[in-house]
Amino acid sequence: MIAGATSGIGLSITEMFINEGATVIGLGRNFENTTHLGDHFIPFKCDVTDLDNLQQACDKVKELFDGKLDVMVNSAGVGIHYSPTNITPDKFDFAFNLLLKSSIMMTKYCYEYLYNAEHKAPVIIHISSIGARTIVSNDILYGMCKSSLNLYSKQCAGGLPGIRVVSLSPGPFITPIFAKSRSPEETKQVIQYMGTLIPSGRMAEPSEIGDLVSFLCSSEASYINGCDISIDGGMLTQHS
């Protein structure tokens, strides 16, 4: 089950699972970009901040798969940029509902299904961000939510024994969020500039996070648990 399955990093993760032969219940609001995924993709229209809606989505596992779930991924989110001076209670609630509460409640609604997993090796992946490890004064809500999510992920590793729980912190990936607020020419320039800041010399393609999730959900990674894994081309440790 993947929340935020319809674009960006979540869509790449969904494509990876479909290519590797999994069946995916994909939560999202707009399924224009998922028509190529075939019969093993089960779209479920869901706003993850609407908790009744989220619970209905999670209960699809009961209805369709006898209550058995192997992997839960929450990749739903948007960039949220507020400074200490322009924050409002509504913006605060929006950010925490979308970026934190949805993960906490999705875990609550899914954990019993994960314990029923056919292969007895269930995994929860929370998509966090290197924003969790940086201090950006104009992104107070985003950073706070993501660092809380990392903590929550660790709390779950101990609190849900038998389920592996890992958070991933992607750095600069070329996703629609990234291109949304810029013209194609600006996007190109920023991509080029970002390459100079990143030791690996480039931004990453969304498919590269699919490769990581594939590894983390396999038996190869069965002893990786309770940690946050950053995939950022080395940017965070070098950024000045």
Place this chain on the structure above:
Amino acid sequence: MLNNKIALITGVGTGIGLATAKRYLKEGAKVIGVGDYNKEFDDLGANFEYFKCDVTDEKNIVELKEHISKKYGVLDILLTICDKEYRGKMSEVDADTINQASKHILTAPILLSKNLKDLLAKSTLASVIFDFPISAFMVDKNYLESIYNLALADYVRQATAQFRPIRVNGVMFGLIKNHFLAKEDEERFAKAEKKETMIPSQRLGTCEDVANLNNFLADELSKFFNSALIPVDGGYYTTNPRSMGNSF
């Protein structure tokens, strides 16, 4: 897959080093192994080569480099792991032990990466991997090893900056059933009633668990990983409130 990639592994005679050599060979790599001799080397096949080298001596390292250069012309993967242990109390330490720990844990990876950098630069996607115990982030735990292993963790990020575009990552292993595992940890886990309160994954790790991650980091699938420190500890240190390792 690591088809025809050339890999150098230090500490190859012990648990994690040997498990990683086996895994790399299985994935199609050619492996040059450095470390204490182990009779299992005889069964590793033609793609494994044991090279006798004191990795704390730069002359020896230069000879190793010349050998790799002549025979293969390139190095795709450099993986180091210290095969010695330095335990004991602060009150009992002496200068020689400090020097030995420094040499084996820190000097060796620094000199190896320095001398092999040019051969790594010839690879299309070189990967340098330093394996060390994540207990480095725990106070009072094998303090001498921890001091140098923490320095090695920092060297990962320093080397990333200077070795561009060669990628450099660290693998931090937890309580693994190998020569690093302290008897008291093993006994404590055996006696623990609720295993998950000590290790969320409810088991000790194996050398293969670490070899799996070493394989992922050598593979092209992880090509955007750089300057990363990745734990493989079942959650023991990463969720431990007393460990600085819980920030990973």
